[in-house]
Amino acid sequence: MKRRHFLISGAAGAALSMARPSWAMAGAPAYLTAASKEGNSTWLVGLTEQGDVVFELPIPSRGHAAAAHPFRAEAVAFARRPGRFAVVLDCATGKEIARLDSPEGRHFYGHGAFTADGKLLLTTENAYDVPDGRLGIWDAEDGYNRIGELPSGGIGPHEMIRLADGSFAVANGGMQTHPDYDRAVLNIPSMKPNLTYLDAQGLIVDQVEPPADMRLNSIRHIAADDTGRVVIALQWQGNPLTAVPLMASHRRGEALAFFDHPETVRLKQYAGSIAISSDGAEIAVTGPKGGHVLFFDGATGAPINGRALPEASGVAQFGDRFAITLAGGLLEGGASGGKMLDVAGGYSWDNHLVSIRRV
């Protein structure tokens, strides 16, 4: 299969790349998040660690996650599924650099990742009439032209992240959807989520599936530490009254490990975002539906505690701990407490907070 070679670096384009605005020139935001405001206007917002809004750029409809270029001040704001657009924004000037339209028969899932050299953008996509999951490949050196696609390794690829070594992890949620049916899940009786690893060239090198009793626990959102350990925020699609863990972790070569928490029930069967603290001591899982956050021991996966935080949405690393978007602003801290920073503007945050330093 020739397509795997798409991700192999071609000519050295770094010099050219460096000429474009860097993140410092964009007001040095620490985080990106999609948000909406009164009247359903939709935005991509850049936030500093002090909770200051350094830019808010309008996007055509509701955004989901964003992907930040490794060094240029370029961010890709993805439409929420089943959206068909993504907008590449120059975060220094606020100008739209490119508009990505998903090809015929594909729509975006709302997540994507750049290759380590910043040359290619990969986007999780639904080939909905097949049905199958795909990763679209876009050339960030050539106006974000679409140059091909790769199999994602399963149905319903949702979040994909680049790991510290330049390889990728893809959360294939297992949920089959079709734009004709809006957001309804069409295959619950047969759904099979998996976590797929691709090497830096985009070739699938490993996959892991949950055991039978966790088959309906969709693997949707992921984070990783520098050692390649992946932590997973799960969404339970089975009987809503069944108590199940909503956090799991995985290291290649091992089985998936699931971690329960006495306050899991407060998440309403839906874990939104997940992050590992930079020192590896804590894992935070947000529950936007339940307005609650769970904290786990980063080393053992044992529950530490939980906090009721209204509309707890995105979570990213901040210092040794976390930044969490919630109603009215940003909370910086962890299991032992934190500081609430009000963010003016009346934003309603999307589920994800993208840390620029971590990309």
Next chain:
Amino acid sequence: MTVKPILSALVLCAVAGTTSAQSIANKEAPGVALETHSEETGLPYFAPGRGVVDHEAIRRRVLEVFDRQFGSFVSETQALTDAALAYCEGTSDEAAFKAQFRDTWMAWAPLDSYQFGPIESQGAALTVNFWPDKKNFVGRALRDLLNKTADEQADPAVVAGLSVGAQGLPAIEMLTYSDGVEPCPAVIGISGNLHRIAVDLHDGWFAEGGWADLARAAGPDNPVYLDASEFTKVVYTALDFGLTRIADTRLGRPLGTYERPNPKHAEAWRSGLTNDIIVAQLKGIEEVVRFGFAGDIAENNRSWIYTVFEQTEGRVDSIGMPVSEAVADPMSYIRVEGLQSKVQYLQGEMDQEIGPNLGVETGFSAADGD
């Protein structure tokens, strides 16, 4: 197909069953009787609105409508199974089977709007109605079924084990309305399996511990509905989705573009049931508004939305031929397009007249998730 407003109301009332009337205390003037209202439907009540929405009453009434609509799919699939047996045994003719096939699809049509709860958890949307079918999954799955022995073809359990394309209404349609295909005994197995699905869906809603109980138990500890208004919102959103299905999918697919319409992208083009399915889905949505939301919507908004439903159904009639034929001719193409605009108008009017009454506009929030 045009039903005059009053007649339509009578028909729907008859479906609704008996309603008990009672008088309400007049707080302004004790002892002076106010107009009576039905506890079942909340109708009529004091226009222009009492300012409170009773979400628990809405839930009770909506669940009654759902019980009827899902129950109708159970009885029609039972009748379809009986009709398939009679047809294949030669004790009734093809016309009788086709008539029952039509009634079965009409019973499914309203359920297409409710892609949450049991339909979603049981994966019934594609199993019952695999459409659109761009890659001929139905034809390919049927080939697998027809390669089996006669006994296996007639066995609902065998059909249930096949890919979804062979299990639904489009599979029966392809068997019944294609030349050179022998529908028997495969239609017996498919019908029997559809009946099993219908029973499972009704049980999923209304058996003990089903989705209806989950909705009734709305509250802070409920994993799905934090309060009764959330069920109202889900139902309202489902009706909006049903209208989108009609405008964008049922009409948008065959319409394609003016230069390039797609007659065979019409749902059920083989049997010519496309238009009837649209009317049945509209009537299903109207039934939820009329008997579910009922008196919790102010009188003036309610009567206006019924008028728009009537007008929309009238637009289906005025096409005068199946949608699949109509899109092929420029003159009638415009009429199909007109219907699509009318459905979108109805959707807009629902947003303006009904949503605000219920306090459940379709705006979005952080809690929507993805």
